[in-house]
Amino acid sequence: MKYKLVILDWDGTVMDTVPKIVNTINTVADQYSFPRESEEKTKSIIGLSLENALETLFPEQANRSSELAATYKHVYKEVDKTPTSLFDGVEHVLKQLTDQGVKVAVATGKSRQGLNRLMEETGLAGYFVTTRTADEAESKPNPDMLNQIMSELGILPCDTVMVGDTIIDMEMARLANVDAIGVTFGVASGEQLKAAGARYITSQFAQLVDGLR
Structure with a gap:
């Protein structure tokens, strides 16, 4: 990896x-x-x-x-009653990464209360070694969230990758000097993500591990 x-x-x-x-x-x-x-x-x-x-x-x-x-x-x-669900393959990939000793974290524009609620509802909390929300850091695309996470875990930018679906995520990664992977099942298109600096793009969460190699 x-x-x-x-x-x-x-x-x-x-x-x-x-x-x-x-x-x-x-x-x-x-x-x-x-x-x-x-x-x-x-x-x-x-x-x-x-x-x-x-x-x-x-x-x-x-x-x-x-x-x-x-x-x-x-x-x-x-x-609002619009249904929400995890994308296909999320828990499988998180388990793969954890089993291989890769640390997994979250950097989100959500509030702490909102993220904690969804972590509990989805049962994913145990896969993440740390998380940062808009309540604890400067708003994206400021690299503060990524810098805080790397500092807390003692991991260098060259050993870190940001995975996101927006141009904002790609810009944050660039400002933190970390690689970026773009996913096309959220907001931005593959072309937009590539132009914003993504080094790998996937249309399925289950394929994420290929990009991490």
């Missing part, structure tokens, strides 16, 4: 949450009578911390970002 540490994004990489995020943002826009943004633009902010994402989508409402974020969390958890 080429890497000692694999850092995974969550939304659109480990879990199929992108449709639910888009629907939740649209519901928030409707509740406040904001015009909805295009699906492409709405998807493009996935990965940013929540308040940063809402400020980017609705810049004229930047002074209400905390209020909008609270509404988003309520809608996401209590109102």
Whole structure:
């Protein structure tokens, strides 16, 4: 295995949450009578911390970002019923990596509460040696999350890879001087991910191990 540490994004990489995020943002826009943004633009902010994402989508409402974020969390958890599930092959790959002694971590724009809830629901927590959320680090694409994880584990950038589905993830990897692998079942296309610096691209989570070799 080429890497000692694999850092995974969550939304659109480990879990199929992108449709639910888009629907939740649209519901928030409707509740406040904001015009909805295009699906492409709405998807493009996935990965940013929540308040940063809402400020980017609705810049004229930047002074209400905390209020909008609270509404988003309520809608996401209590109102929107869009189903979410792990992508095929996720647990199998996590077990493979763990069995081979590779450390696996998460770097996500989700809140700590949100990530912990999904970790518990999916039963995946035991596979990850550490995690970072938007509550503990600067928002992506700032490399703070990756730098914190590498520092905590004592692993060098040359032995680390970031796996994600967005241009934001690829940019974060570049700023942290780590390799990036792009997955095409989330937000960005293979062409977009390659242009943003992905050294390997896969359309199936189960094929991720090939890229890690």
